[in-house]
Amino acid sequence: MLAQRDPGFDEALRSATGAVIGFSQTLALNTLRKKARKAGLAPEGERKIRLGIVGGPSLRPLADLIEHFVASMCRAEVELWIGDFDNYLSEILDETSALYAFAPDAVFVLPADVRCRPRGSWTSPYEALEAEANDHADELKALADAVHARSGAEVVLANFRLPGTFDPGPIRGSSLASEYGFKKAVNARLGRLAGGSLHLCDVEFVANRMGTLAASDERAWFESKQPGSPELMVLVAREVAAVVGALHTAPKKVAILDLDNTLWGGVIGDDGLEGIELGTTSPRGEAFRAFQSYLKSLTQRGVLLAVCSKNGHDKAVEPFEKHPEMVLRLDDIACFKANWEPKSENIRLIAQELNLGLDSFVFLDDNPAEIEIVRQFVPEVIGIDLGDDPSSFVRTVQDARLFEVAAITQEDVRRASQYKQETARRELQGTATDMGAYLASLEMAADVQRFAAVDVPRISQLTNKSNQFNLTTVRRTEAEIHELIADPTKVGFTVRLSDRFGDHGLIAIVVGSIEGETFRIDTWLMSCRVLKRQVEDLALNEIFRLAADAGCSAVLGIYRPTTKNEMVREHYPRFGFRLLEESPEESRYLFDAGDYEVRETRIAIAGRP
Amino acid sequence: MTDEQIYAKLQGVFDDVFVSNVTVTSELTAKDVEEWDSLSHVSLVLAIEEAFGVRFKVGEVEATKSVGDLAALIKTRLGG
Numbered sequence: 065m066l067a068q069r070d071p072g073f074d075e076a077l078r079s080a081t082g083a084v085i086g087f088s089q090t091l092a093l094n095t096l097r098k099k100a101r102k103a104g105l106a107p108e109g110e111r112k113i114r115l116g117i118v119g120g121p122s123l124r125p126l127a128d129l130i131e132h133f134v135a136s137m138c139r140a141e142v143e144l145w146i147g148d149f150d151n152y153l154s155e156i157l158d159e160t161s162a163l164y165a166f167a168p169d170a171v172f173v174l175p176a177d178v179r180c181r182p183r184g185s186w187t188s189p190y191e192a193l194e195a196e197a198n199d200h201a202d203e204l205k206a207l208a209d210a211v212h213a214r215s216g217a218e219v220v221l222a223n224f225r226l227p228g229t230f231d232p233g234p235i236r237g238s239s240l241a242s243e244y245g246f247k248k249a250v251n252a253r254l255g256r257l258a259g260g261s262l263h264l265c266d267v268e269f270v271a272n273r274m275g276t277l278a279a280s281d282e283r284a285w286f287e288s289k290q291p292g293s294p295e296l297m298v299l300v301a302r303e304v305a306a307v308v309g310a311l312h313t314a315p316k317k318v319a320i321l322d323l324d325n326t327l328w329g330g331v332i333g334d335d336g337l338e339g340i341e342l343g344t345t346s347p348r349g350e351a352f353r354a355f356q357s358y359l360k361s362l363t364q365r366g367v368l369l370a371v372c373s374k375n376g377h378d379k380a381v382e383p384f385e386k387h388p389e390m391v392l393r394l395d396d397i398a399c400f401k402a403n404w405e406p407k408s409e410n411i412r413l414i415a416q417e418l419n420l421g422l423d424s425f426v427f428l429d430d431n432p433a434e435i436e437i438v439r440q441f442v443p444e445v446i447g448i449d450l451g452d453d454p455s456s457f458v459r460t461v462q463d464a465r466l467f468e469v470a471a472i473t474q475e476d477v478r479r480a481s482q483y484k485q486e487t488a489r490r491e492l493q494g495t496a497t498d499m500g501a502y503l504a505s506l507e508m509a510a511d512v513q514r515f516a517a518v519d520v521p522r523i524s525q526l527t528n529k530s531n532q533f534n535l536t537t538v539r540r541t542e543a544e545i546h547e548l549i550a551d552p553t554k555v556g557f558t559v560r561l562s563d564r565f566g567d568h569g570l571i572a573i574v575v576g577s578i579e580g581e582t583f584r585i586d587t588w589l590m591s592c593r594v595l596k597r598q599v600e601d602l603a604l605n606e607i608f609r610l611a612a613d614a615g616c617s618a619v620l621g622i623y624r625p626t627t628k629n630e631m632v633r634e635h636y637p638r639f640g641f642r643l644l645e646e647s648p649e650e651s652r653y654l655f656d657a658g659d660y661e662v663r664e665t666r667i668a669i670a671g672r673p
Numbered sequence: 674m675t676d677e678q679i680y681a682k683l684q685g686v687f688d689d690v691f692v693s694n695v696t697v698t699s700e701l702t703a704k705d706v707e708e709w710d711s712l713s714h715v716s717l718v719l720a721i722e723e724a725f726g727v728r729f730k731v732g733e734v735e736a737t738k739s740v741g742d743l744a745a746l747i748k749t750r751l752g753g
Contacts, residue, residue, distance in 0.1 A: 086723060087719055087720065087723055088686065088689060088690075088719070088720035088723045088724060091689060091690060091716055091720055092688075092689030092690075092720075095688075095689055095690060095691065095692055098692045099692055102692065122715070124712040124713075124715065124716075125712065125713075125715055125716040125719070128716070283729075283730070283731045284715075284719075286731050287715075287731060287732070287734075287735070288711075288715045290715065294719045294723065
């Protein structure tokens with residue numbers, strides 16, 4: 065492309081840079097970029113970033129990698145000032161140093177790893193070693209503050225990668241006298257000190273992500289004082305660019321979502337509300353649901369969600385309104401476009417309606433053809449091709465790193481939420497011995513509903529899967545459930561449960577038959593996840609309410625033993641049912657409706673059949 | 674891997690590392706290339722290791738005097 069002076073070169077280089085992980089590949093891209101510039105092909109960067117790099121280890125070729133990522137990811141012209149090997153202390157402390165004459169916008173400080181060692185011994189008291197670790201971090205913070213005070217530059221300070229060797233044995237994590245423990249303590253302190261003009265380059269994290277052994281390279285240290293393995297340097301350079309990028313470019317504001325095979329499996333227009341894959345019915349359905357939860361979490365960071373789908377509008381909104389397993393609801397969508405116009409057109413309309421620039425948009429679709437159309441007709445919008453495996457959707461979006469939180473906002477969020485969480489946790493701890501208070505603290509809410517057509521696949525699946533908390537173990541096909549819904553002598557209801565920690569989904573099913581004056585419980589099954597959470601009590605209340613509605617004077621409970629449902633053998637007697645008859649095949653229990661007292665629970669009831 | 678293949682691959686690595694055009698020969702040394710200083714040398718060695726999937730021992734590369742020596746070292750590390 066370079067030889068042909070193709071105008072698409074720059075974009076192609078940027079997209080290759082987005083995906084690169086290898087060292088020589090990155091280097092080759094950097095060389096390509098320089099060749100292009102020499103040939104007059106590379107465009108002027110949108111802005112200039114003057115970046116100083118100082119540190120303990122040798123700073124080349126790391127600086128070349130950093131230059132490449134900052135230039136490419138921030139679309140900027142980068143001017144570098146690179147300090148000498150292990151000369152950062154004097155470069156920072158000497159007010160007349162060339163670093164300050166360079167007038168940097170940002171300075172990356174990579175402190176010497178070899179100095180981050182505890183001086184104390186194995187027998188030193190923990191507090192003394194901790195003070196030493198804090199001092200080490202505080203000194204680095206003071207250095208960073210000096211850089212900022214003297215140049216006005218934002219400072220990106222690297223923390224320390226942890227050693228990956230077993231030595232000195234299992235004690236490494238419990239003593240700060242080990243290099244491992246000490247560095248962890250220093251890093252923890254640095255994390256607390258970050259904020260304002262001090263930004264962290266989390267070397268510990270990127271090294272952990274790739275593996276601490278793979279991050280180290282002893283030979284490269286002995287030969288040329290490199291800070292780590294070539295692969296680590298690529299990740300560190302990328303991280304520096306991400307921090308500098310967050311300082312100089314606005315994060316994306318809007319995620320535009322496709323629907324079919326993006327938010328759920330299948331095509332809503334063909335498969336219908338009951339046919340799409342979403343929720344606990346199938347592994348794929350769970351993956352789609354998890355993706356929705358991730359998207360929902362983005363809205364809490366201030367990202368707006370918009371829908372852009374080739375569908376009829378009425379069909380497209382149906383799952384948002386009616387599907388019980390949808391995490392995203394219409395409230396979560398800032399702008400909804402479902403029609404048969406090209407997506408590029410719709411995206412322009414969305415930009416107009418939201419009054420936001422197209423360059424703050426990201427478009428998510430499972431169809432590479434749609435991504436390509438948008439790339440061609442609305443090139444300002446970044447497209448993410450999600451692929452066809454929903455279990456990797458979240459990772460794909462996260463790896464694009466487009467919705468990361470800027471340091472300052474993060475700080476605010478931390479301040480606001482941390483205290484609340486901490487207080488709540490302490491309250492929970494304080495009351496953990498009191499069961500009633502514990503259950504109340506869970507803030508449980510149940511949604512009790514008569515069987516609905518949309519739930520039929522889940523109901524059928526649960527009747528076929530549940531073994532332990534299942535009184536009669538009657539398996540039912542979807543067709544049988546449909547028949548049951550139509551039968552006036554049958555009553556079925558489902559219970560969904562959520563609490564402050566999340567949504568458990570559909571967790572209980574009861575089917576009753578009205579036989580004259582008797583309400584017979586044909587099926588009662590529950591997910592074991594919610595045992596002892598008073599869902600049993602809630603379900604029993606519901607059974608007696610429905611029995612009364614049907615004019616029944618007694619409720620009949622049946623237990624049929626299997627090899628797996630021993631846990632509910634005493635279920636009915638525990639609730640005060642009296643034994644009517646017993647055989648090896650089944651036990652029957654009766655409860656007079658007139659004697660029943662509604663059981664108190666700590667669960668708020670949201671829905672009512 | 675034949676000598677020819679090794680030199681062809683080396684040419685690719687040199688193209689990736691250096692902005693100016695450098696023709697790889699067995700007689701080539703760092704003195705012949707303006708960009709080839711001690712700093713770009715580090716990049717060159719790391720890139721060669723990645724390209725050939727070899728790992729040099731500490732000090733080995735420093736002992737080579739020309740690209741010919743380097744090619745011989747690569748051949749040894751490749752196991753023949």
